Amino acid sequence: MSPTRPAGSVVRRLQLGFFVSAALLAGLVAAVIEWSLLDTLEQEDRLLIDGVAAELAARRSLGQLEVQERSLQVVPLAWRVLAPDGGERLRSPGFVDLQDLAWPTPEQGPVELNRGDRVWLARAVRLPRSQERLQVALDRSVEMQLLWRHRMIVVAAVVMGAAAALWIGRALAQAGLRPLRRIAEAAAEIGPGDAAMRLDSSEVPTELQEVVGRLNAALERLHRSAMALDGAASDIAHELRTPLNLLRLRLENLGLQQPLPADVAGALGDALEDIDAMAQILEHLLFLARIEHGRGEARPVAVDPGAELRKVGQFFAAAAEEAGVVLQVTAAELSIQADPTLLQRALHNLVANALRHAPAGSTVTLSVLREGDTAVLAVDDAGSGLPQGVLDRLGERFVRSEPSRQRATGGSGLGLAIAARVAEVHQGRLAARLGPGGHVELRLPVTGPQPGW
Amino acid sequence: MFRLLIVEDEPATAAELAAGLTRAGYHTTLAHSGDDALLTVLGQPFDAVVLDVMLPGFSGFEVVRAMRERGCGVPVLFLSALGAVADRVRGLHEGGDDYLVKPFAQSELQARIAALLRRGHPSQAAAAPAVVQVGDLTWDPHQQRVTRAGKRLDLTPNELTLLALLLEHRGQVVTRSQIARSVWQLEFEPPGNTIDVQVRRLRNKVDDPYDRKLIHTRRGFGYVLEDL
Structure with a gap:
């Protein structure tokens, strides 16, 4: 390009x-x-x-x-x-x-x-x-x-007049463009959450009425498609979760009504686990759909990222111990505006990834430090790190570092997408470094998400 | 016997729900639409209502609002395919008492209903938890102490919280999402198998040195602590 x-x-x-x-x-x-x-x-x-x-x-x-x-x-x-x-x-x-x-x-x-x-x-x-x-x-x-x-006098008058024209022309052009700037400012205020907003055409000169009209028409189409997508997300949720729920109820009742032969009970348990795995992927996709359409998920409060990291560290302590990995948290004192649930969700995905890739005997480090107005929450592991192919598409859905789609090793492929969306909701971003050694970080402004999210 | 009103428009789901809850010892009544539900709940005494949100006629939210406006304070548990935080908040704001997203495990549904019923009967809820004994495992909630065969178990605070959850629900299945919520206050299901690992490591301390196993895996259902 x-x-x-x-x-x-x-x-x-x-x-x-x-x-x-x-x-x-x-x-x-x-x-x-x-x-x-x-x-x-x-x-x-x-x-x-x-x-x-x-x-x-x-x-x-x-x-x-x-x-x-x-x-x-x-x-x-x-x-x-x-x-x-x-x-x-x-x-x-x-x-x-x-x-x-x-x-x-x-x-x-x-x-x-x-x-x-x-x-x-x-x-x-x-x-x-x-x-x-x-x-x-x-x-x-x-x-x-x-x-x-x-x-000489005439030439001087002409030169001075031309100079004045230079200045007057500038003032006139700027005055003429002022409504355009107002439109731009109004347009800049429109976030993914308020596609219902329209530009005010009342104080716009005739020549720009068409521009405003067309922008509003585009917003209208965007709004309609956002509504449709929003509706689609709810419909998908309903259409898929309802039968999944029925399936789960049926299988559970089947397993609970009468004692089953061991092999049948085992297969039934596997089926229930599969339903839960499916439900979880569905939930992650719906979460991504909601967050991408700015459906007010974020409820920012004052959060200590270090405390959040320690909580995550405790949650993963058992898993780290079992994998023979040392989980270390180093945190600077800091307070940011963030939604703790969303932050936890992002961190859980990053740490789960790190633990999956960390070799036994190595250390996974969770750290937070401040760079100017940015809080950097980083997860480091001694694994092979993310390959270039993943870095190029960081934050896209279903991008895995392993070609295998096995959940046991590869994860759902949605973890980084979730972390990236959470960072974006907070006006920040997800960043990663090329291996060896995994390094992924959430870069969040300490001021937190803007209103409208 | 507690009386439950189950409001669910999808007949098969309603039947399976009723079967499970009847087996769990509840007296169940079915309603298939919002209007139907409102008439029934205002006309008969119930201890709790299990209410689907998306219903023909009145929605679940509207049913609760109408109930509360008419002074009907029966606890309501919403069942919904909509899982956004905003949907949950709305459900509770409209007057619901709890909100469970489909698909769910029946054990979790039953645990939530039990919690609602306890809330309605403060005498039971306020009963100070005494020392709990399952087999040779003893838990003293006041001293935060767990012993097995007279020997004190060395547990981390989080392991203790997890064991306490299993002990509170002894004999009942506890799901992963219940563990995530009660032990870790997570409002989402954590990725991966971390909770399985946590239970496994708890079991290493509680069960491994002993012949009688108390913590059992019910594959597809969850975990249960009982002395079989």
Whole structure:
């Protein structure tokens, strides 16, 4: 199975999208404004220089031009009058270093000329009634500087707007996703025990209504199947235990009514033992079914795991002695929240397994210690330990370390499953180590099961 | 003779139950549905009711509730195919006095009925347990002392508890689940054959050195302490 990679953050993507579109839009608007401003100013200047040229041309005499020059000083102008042979007749004081530039002919319109860091708009006109030419240039440098300054301001505004869009986009995306987070939180509260729970769709935006509706529909199906399984477990219990009970009653009455020949009595005893073995497997399966569907089995109280281990040790003392195994309990002082009956049940299964695998003369150790917020209840034996195949499927039903299905050596194959489910009900887990030497541990949070179980 | 009302909808089961309990010395009456059971228990005097939970008509739980509401305090032992802790708790909460999960051994059923009847007759229950003697085995509950042929037996506390259980039920079969519950307070049947081993080791101390054996295995039924 390849690990699934998350598709990235929705907030991040929305934020980026918002930023990019805001920046593009603002940039476009700024460019259009800039272009139209530039165009307008240039048109204005062209009109101005045409006007000025016409005005100057109308004043023919030098005296008139000089008067004109003074009156035009508010406008940064430079001009000269050229004779038909190209000789200069008259020039304005500002007309210093423009003569070698590529001046337009009178037939051309205004042309832009550059000298140093200054920009001129130049125009030539033919003076009426003579062959002389008038060359006029309008200095646009200040205008260009203002335009440049204006451009800087616009760019700064666009950049700042885009940055704001980044922030606003994030806030909007987060706000938009908040109902989703609420749904996730509500969904996280749903445990196996409360499949009857539904998500509240009243405060959910329209776009998410469908999601909530579908989640609720899935929960509904889950609930129904859980109910069906629950019902099935009860039905199985009833359907199998009732005939098993009748069978047991019949055989018992048969054995108790009249004295039977020894071989018949022996067979009858065996049959009764078989019924009990079957009933026990059935009970274990029903226990697993109940616990997996979160049917409130756990009643947690303050429990001293060491005391529980000692109780289990005492229970198995006779069996250990008979197997020639030393049963040792080492327990740290500890108090955890746990259901004592479930805990006993798990430990009984683990210790029974350990004793089954422990060689004569070895020691089986039951221990409890605390690792942070976890109580570790471990059972160690000197047997061959669990093989990899069992470790891989630890806690599954009917997984045995011996291939033989004989109860005498192999157990029912449900012990580890029961221990694992008990650990899970307590929000903990069953863990084991690869042999040699058996090591199985219940890792339980000291705080115990969460409410709802 | 104690009168028992047996309420069980499955006719064959009801008949086998009645046969076993009659043989054990009870006077038995049968009912096959909840309504039937309620009418019978309110109309006649009984010492105890053995009540199946899943019944047509009223369920066993509803029968008990109706009985208690009408002031009928006859002790009730539930028999049920439902064995979850929650089911047991509910049974007791509804007013039942004990709860036995199917399939069960008849000896255990009878022991539970006997316990219910004792509870109903405090004079018997309060009778201080005197020194008990079975064959040459003597148990003094006050001194926690067991002797056989005048010799004190060296028993661990748990072995003593187990022997005491067998002695209390001397002549009656005691099942593994009874041992698990009474000696070890286990609410589940322990896996494996540990209880058989415990009895075997007790027997090593109580019976092995002597010719007359007192603890006997009834295969398929349980263990019994008696001087045959």
